[in-house]
Amino acid sequence: MEMSMLWPIIVPLVGLELVLMIVALVSLVKEENPNGPKWLWALVIIFVSIFGPVAYFAFGKRQERDRR
């Protein structure tokens, strides 16, 4: 395995994961009323790769804000 092959393969993957993480973090910072503590979501987004940000986008926003 030549190292020259490694970079063009791995860099896009890491880049995509970084984009996902950053978008999720920015959205978390802007979110006024997240569904749970913000610091916890930040940890989940940063440390659970791929599914942390997805979980945040799916469950972290308080979609059911006005439910009684």
Next chain:
Amino acid sequence: MNSFGTLFVKELVEAWRDKKLVWLPVVMCILAILQPISLYYMPQIMNKAGNLPPGTEIKIPVPTGEEVLAGTLSQFGVLGIAIVVLSVMGSIAAERNSGVLSLIMVRRVSPLQYIGSKWAAQAVMLLASFAASYLLACYYTALLFNQVAWTRILASLGIYSLWILFAMTITLGAGTLLRKSGGIAGISLAFIAALSLCSSLFPRFMKWSPSNAQSQAAKLLTEGAGSASLPVMLVSAAVLIAVIFFAAVACFKRYETYS
């Protein structure tokens, strides 16, 4: 613009605000390219993580590009469908619970227009993300293994899209029945899983099942032609999608007045 168009555009604008237009394609792309990359590095991974005694020789036959793409699709069958469900589950429930739905429905909007606009907007987003990620996986496969014929790629893409549409329609339909997005996701995943399980347990009686789209797409990739039940499956998937869609519209009429 008629109200269908307005609602359709509103749906896309909202997806942009929720950043769904960003995360959906990105996640799908990551899922799609993981398969060719991990298969390519499999010998190294086994060496590094296997705790094998020194001197062990592992000979893994190098998969063909077609097999790699089929593997990508089966990866999608598990995680991709979960992501489809997660991204669609809240689309009706959130609007209903926040009261936006009643604001929309006091205008002259028919349930058909409302559900139709949701369906079309989600379909465009999901299929575009899926196509982009699949093409990226094809690119990686061509780079690391071998180029797969375009006709096979496009045929499997089309057939697999049908399965994604089916999963999406189920989730949207469940969204007209229940109020909580967790319940919606649970019901749709359970339904999809049951359908897949039945068609793998009773393949003789379940030739019509839309979940066969997965195996048909894989077969198209590796062998160049689907099995004999492909037309039956295509027709039944299209019919089922239409039936669930109109059932959802009918349910929505009740749902909307329920408070």
